[in-house]
Amino acid sequence: MAPRSHIAIYKALYKSFGGFAADVVAAIDQAAQDGVDIISLSVTPNRRPPGIATFFNPIDMALLSAVKAGIFVVQAAGNTGPSPKSIFSFSPWIYTVGAATHDRAYSNCIVLGNNITISGVGLAPGTNKDTMYTLVAAVHALNNGTSDANDMYISECQDSSNFDQNIVKGNLLICSYSVRFVLGLSTIKQALETAKNLSAAGVVFYMDPFVIGFQLNPVPMRMPGIIIPSPDDSKLFLQYYNSSLERDEQTKKIVNFGAVASILGGIKANYGNSAPKVMYYSARGPDPEDSFLDDANILKPNLVAPGNFIWAAWSSGGMDSIEFQGENFAMMSGTSMAAPHVAGLAALIKQKYPNFSSSAIGSALSTTASLYDKNGGPIMAQRAYTNPDSNQSPATPFDMGSGFVNATAALDPGLIFDCSYDDYFSFLCGINGSSAVVFNYTGQSCAPSSSDRVDLNLPSITIAKLNGSRTVQRSVTNVAGNETYRVGWSSPYGVSLMVTPTHLSISSGETQVLTVVINATMNNTAASYGRIGLFGSNGHVVSIPLSVILKISNDISTSIGTGSH
Template structure:
């Protein structure tokens, strides 16, 4: 059968899901929630040194589950002792990639170690330890916990930084996880495209997962980030529990207040400028040494090179930088711009969105100094109009002689909480099955439900390269159905702990029949309908947007009637 490529598709979400007062209480508290259950994650590996996966050696009552038979691979970068009673197994699978000649041993690591970051993040969401401090860019963002903080983790690395992965390696990982007797399999991966010439269900990954389900393993998969169009689903087989992504009620916003009393919303996990003082604004192209004219190099306007800037001119001012498509492509970075601002003693930094970055959704970005990114092209135009209209130029030469635009930045380190959550995120893939030619004849409900997937704090690998803005950090905030799936994998572990005899179908039933159909205001759950300006195009979610609804962790532990089926 043809091989094909695949891709990768919570400090607050336990509270949003009601775990501390609900499901965890039923399990005896977070110190017991999930114990005895093994969650297998097929992803980019794991950072075994992260405190989210440390073994609490102060307790003897935490045995490795007797039914689990996996091993811990030992390599130079995954040494002996990397596994423990928390991280009970770890392997890597790359035979297909090696055969194709695309495996880069120096970057991809022939071991379970995570050089990407994605696998470490998803593992911590499902079953990371409870109460781990989240410190990013020197700022404290609360304590993190997985959904099943006492569950055990087994890692099967089949995806890699430089090329993604291949179905043959994913199948090998699935088969090994099943042979090792994991209880739950979580996949935050989807095909790059529908396998050529195959009916929807009959592809190698879905067939391997069917065998796993028949062996009694509950399988969770991310719906994919290809929404919001109908029939954009990447996980469609009825034996797989497919999870779409929703927002939760916590958001990080910061603002810039301009000298003309306009306030513009931005994104950025950053402190504000001191007090109520207003600071002069100066754009990087207007601050070149020796009064040289505005440069043609985009990198200078993006504040990527401090050596060409006049530090005396910028000192104490807020530096204005362009956020262009080069940031999206990884050619420029916020971190480099912050280094530039620091090198020239700027009081802060503001990024305006280049008009060519159409519809790109920005996540909050950690900054050690006052700063923000204006995520709207319309707001960026308003900001630039004020800045340019405030420049004072010499009437003869046209040179700028004074920068009269002023602003202050309000900090974005403290979250705000709203009542309009949950809502289906624009990127979350929608049903029905791609094989169905209309909604009227659709015969499989996908996704099965939605779970938090937007702006999720999770552990980050010390070697992680997937998100440049979090390089070197121990936690990262990411969004996607990749983050939603491990939420449900962890909640399934809680159900399996309480009802050890439950089949995969019974766990799916418990989750599906107890969902919530309303947001925190008691109104219908909404779904974002467009990639650009998604909040302005919302309408009530349908079954093909959210499946059965939003996951209800506590209710799923007391589901009442169960719809089971033979394996």
């Protein structure tokens, strides 16, 4: 994202035992002492801290100190989606990034002899396109020394000594992909080694029906191969194979393997996918209710970025993924892949606007985010682990924050919403009973007048319990040339909206205040969404998502029912 950036790396977690919050805090503090401009943190707390408000977990407070030092902090949202309220960190000084797809895909297919084509995964070469190869299941190619043909582990093709090379040679070897592969007890790499030792033409992995909801990354294969990730497709494949076997009527032994197939291969990318869409595993908002704080009214995630099937440099000695051992590049998925995209773009913004605060960088990214996929339709969000593309609906701000990151627009935002460390400090002081905790972390005492929380100047508006009417103010600062803006909006369902002024002329460097009056017009306990847009005469578009959950008193709902509104 930022090719000329300098990268400092701090190791705080280990594959063997994980790590502790204290290790991550030490790494954050060291980075701040070293003078970094941006922290990319693919780590989130694994639970809410007991006995204190969400914001006071040690990692978030260490990151607040980093923000005080002028550092922009990017954090992965976590892979605990798609359930609502599945994000663990809601601090407004942290920029939280969810994962979305891009339109690059590696599609592998196997064509069966009955003219059925089944899609699968695998960064593998194809077989000779003009040739159909005989399919042989591992359990039907055992040598005389292999005693138990029903041993489920044999079907995983992990040991070539179990099989008869004369049966497998020149054919496609069929292996099962069980939960042992997910756990790392069996590997694709070892199965490929088995196929190579047996002189197979390629390998076909079918999915064990017990492996549900597991997303396969495109695994590199140095010989023709494919993994069929769908249990239903795997069942279809096995039905064809078993129905094509010819057996001796008396001995029931196989006398002919009748099933044939060819593998098309999956090395070349295609770009036909509808994208972006929010991945099912990407953690979602809104902020869970906190007994220490009525409602934080903070939108999370802040936005989404490419996080699925991401190519990146990889150490050939890296042990984190068995399938990518010895490789120089790897393809991974998760919000941990999305966060570095945004960190790199933040570096480019910092380069262009060296005086931008952390919140100004976040504002530039948020207000310019895209709301539409590449076909002009709404960005969709997957809502289930199984068959995610069949269980999706338009993404809400609690799925995607402000939208999908727009790298070009973020470098020319027009207007920004700015927040200072003092604003965040006042926010924390406004939490009932927080004074001692705030002092413990910051060394600063809360002022007596800070008992009411400030309305943070965020590039979004989130009201979790709207009871009647609420007035919200936001300050915008012009970081471009003199410009005139027209203000428009769409109201959430059950809510009336008024924004003033409706037009503003704002000089370069000038700050002006927007006043937003939000009124409940009907009883609706489900979240509803709207948007405020500022449209500049020089082409700048500033977009502000609005999320409202109503909590209407009996008096108001009665008056609504009698038609007095």
